[in-house]
Amino acid sequence: MNLVWQRxxxxxxPLKQYLTTSYLHRFLVGLLSSWRQGSILMxxxxxxxxxxxxxxxxxxxxxxxxxxxxxxxxxxxxxxxLTLSDEAAPGNLASVTPIHLLVLLYWAVAATATALSPxxxxxxxxxxxxxxxxxxxxxxxxxxxxxxxxxxxIVLYLHVSLIVSIYGMRQWFFGAPPLATWVDQESSFAxxxxxxxxxxxxxxxxxxxxxxxxxxxxxxxxxxxxIKKALALTMFVVNTACLILTFSRGGWIxxxxxxxIVMGLLVYWWSIEMPPFWRTxxxxxxxxGLIGVLLLAVIFVExxxxxxxxxxxxxxxxxxxxxxxxxxAVFEMIRDRPIIGIGPGHGSFNKIYPLYQHPRYTALSAYSxxxxxxxxxxxxxxxxxxWLLIVTFNTAFLQMQRLRKLRRNDGFWLIGAIATxxxxxxxxxxxxxxxxxxxxxxWWLVVGLxxxxxxxxxxxxxxxxxxxxxxxx
Numbered sequence: 129m130n131l132v133w134q135r136x137x138x139x140x141x142p143l144k145q146y147l148t149t150s151y152l153h154r155f156l157v158g159l160l161s162s163w164r165q166g167s168i169l170m171x172x173x174x175x176x177x178x179x180x181x182x183x184x185x186x187x188x189x190x191x192x193x194x195x196x197x198x199x200x201x202x203x204x205x206x207x208x209x210l211t212l213s214d215e216a217a218p219g220n221l222a223s224v225t226p227i228h229l230l231v232l233l234y235w236a237v238a239a240t241a242t243a244l245s246p247x248x249x250x251x252x253x254x255x256x257x258x259x260x261x262x263x264x265x266x267x268x269x270x271x272x273x274x275x276x277x278x279x280x281x282i283v284l285y286l287h288v289s290l291i292v293s294i295y296g297m298r299q300w301f302f303g304a305p306p307l308a309t310w311v312d313q314e315s316s317f318a319x320x321x322x323x324x325x326x327x328x329x330x331x332x333x334x335x336x337x338x339x340x341x342x343x344x345x346x347x348x349x350x351x352x353x354x355i356k357k358a359l360a361l362t363m364f365v366v367n368t369a370c371l372i373l374t375f376s377r378g379g380w381i382x383x384x385x386x387x388x389i390v391m392g393l394l395v396y397w398w399s400i401e402m403p404p405f406w407r408t409x410x411x412x413x414x415x416x417g418l419i420g421v422l423l424l425a426v427i428f429v430e431x432x433x434x435x436x437x438x439x440x441x442x443x444x445x446x447x448x449x450x451x452x453x454x455x456x457a458v459f460e461m462i463r464d465r466p467i468i469g470i471g472p473g474h475g476s477f478n479k480i481y482p483l484y485q486h487p488r489y490t491a492l493s494a495y496s497x498x499x500x501x502x503x504x505x506x507x508x509x510x511x512x513x514x515w516l517l518i519v520t521f522n523t524a525f526l527q528m529q530r531l532r533k534l535r536r537n538d539g540f541w542l543i544g545a546i547a548t549x550x551x552x553x554x555x556x557x558x559x560x561x562x563x564x565x566x567x568x569x570x571w572w573l574v575v576g577l578x579x580x581x582x583x584x585x586x587x588x589x590x591x592x593x594x595x596x597x598x599x600x601x
Contacts, residue, residue: 137522138226173210177267178277180206184264185285185573188566189292189326189336196565200260207267223270225582227523227575230516231262234505237512238472241505245471247479254473261572268576275538278580281573282343282541289340290363293370296325296333300373320431322375327566334379335561337371339548339570342386346544349394350537375435377447378559386551387418393543397532451495451558457484458494461503469506474563476504493563497556500563517553520578521546527581542581545574 134140169176180203188196238258245251272278300323322330344363351360371379395411402410425432443449461470461484470480474492477500481491494500502510524546531539552571556562562571 137519138229139522139526141226141229143224143226143229167213170209170213173213174271174274174277177203177206177210177271178274178280181268181271181281181573182284184569185281186288188569189288193565196569197257197260200264200569203267204260204263207263207270210270223273225269225523225579226519227516227579227582228266228269230512230519231265234509234512234516235259235262237468237505237509241468241509242471244468245476247471247476250475250479251471251473254471254475258472261568264569265572265576265579268573269579272577272580278538278541278577282347282577285570285573286340286344286347286360286363289337289344289367292325292327292333293337293340293366296323296370296373297366299323299325300370320375321373323370323373325370329561330374331376331378331559332561332564332566334371334374334376334382335552335555335559335564335567336570337367337374338379338382338386338551338555339544339574340367341371341383342390342548342551343541343544345387345390346394346540350540375431376555376559377435377439378555378557378561380435381558382551382553382555384418384422385554386547388415389550390543390547391415391418393528393546397528397539397543400532450489453486453489454491454495455499457481457486457489457491458496458499458503460484462499462506465503465506467506468508469502469504472504491560493560495560496558497553497562517549520575521549523582524549524578527578527583530583531581541577545578548574 180199184196184199184203187199235258238255242248242251242255268281272281300321304321304323306322324330324333327333327336341364344360344367347360348357348364351357368383371383391414392411395414399407426436427433438445438448441448443452458481461480470476477493485491494503498510501513505512524542528539528542528546531542549571552562552567552574561567
């Protein structure tokens, strides 16, 4: 059973040998290597790539999606230049991981769905957008292999998110006019301020801040010195408070899931040093304390109680009723094109959804990651996406175990990455913000962070030595 799991998760796939013998890899990588050797600017290739990524993540909450798209295009163009001018050296082969293969598979399924889409023009445009995000992941996975750049990107995102959170807290204290009908105006919750900061949408703000909450928490254990730890703790408190004050139910669900997982993994990390009593009871005590705090908040804080109760109100809550009607239409769309879907992206969705929508329930997406993937790329795409998630989580856990044995503190970033992905998925299961640039770019940064830790294991090397593969195409 263990061998089946290892093969399913591509844990010991001999990628290095395949790439060494691949004609395609040898032809493309290093095509411009002689030019790069004579270029002074390209000697700083990874640093320039990190600067481009810094523009994306430093400006994302404050600028238009059009500018974000232009920055992503610049990142992808520079990645292509880096790849073509790379040296085809064995050290560069480690930058390709099992996660890359599953990302490529998912893109291939999306490209097939585009070719078979009933609205090809819209699907082609959205496939181009999807390609930008997937190649953003590839660039992140490459440059984040440098511990210095990895640390810089995390610090940058946390400081930007702190600015966003501080402005959100200001809205809470001084008031902020709603930019849309976020809540049912007939409910007792209607007069409660929902902060949205620079992002213009409380649900989107919650999705953007969720990774910041988790990474600022684990930064308390990674950053050295009391001043840095105090800064990380301040970030955690402010980000958490701002996320809570969005009153985004999906954001709250994601926050609870992420905190439960990060606490469980922290206990696992320290369990080898714990006395027997704490090794057994620390996790139940922590979980019980967290559940107790949540119950107290529900009992004594009226806005929290109203939002939590509304989760279980089914169609009596206007937001729930809206999602249920959208999901009913989406199920019909999936029923009509279950294998390969309608094509990727909101453009394809907006062309097809009006044919199925219930009156007065317009929507830009399926309000659920899994439903969105299924309606866009069918059950084949859903299978590829779930496989990608499983391989990514498995890779993160294996690398976390490796760093745990070495007692390296940067393994906490992997704990944060695992918890962040789980929380974002939980939030995205009931909301539509996952595909917005501010959130989707952070998602692929986290996936790239996990891929950047990937290393070939002794099992890989032994398999490479025992395999006799023909030259790959």
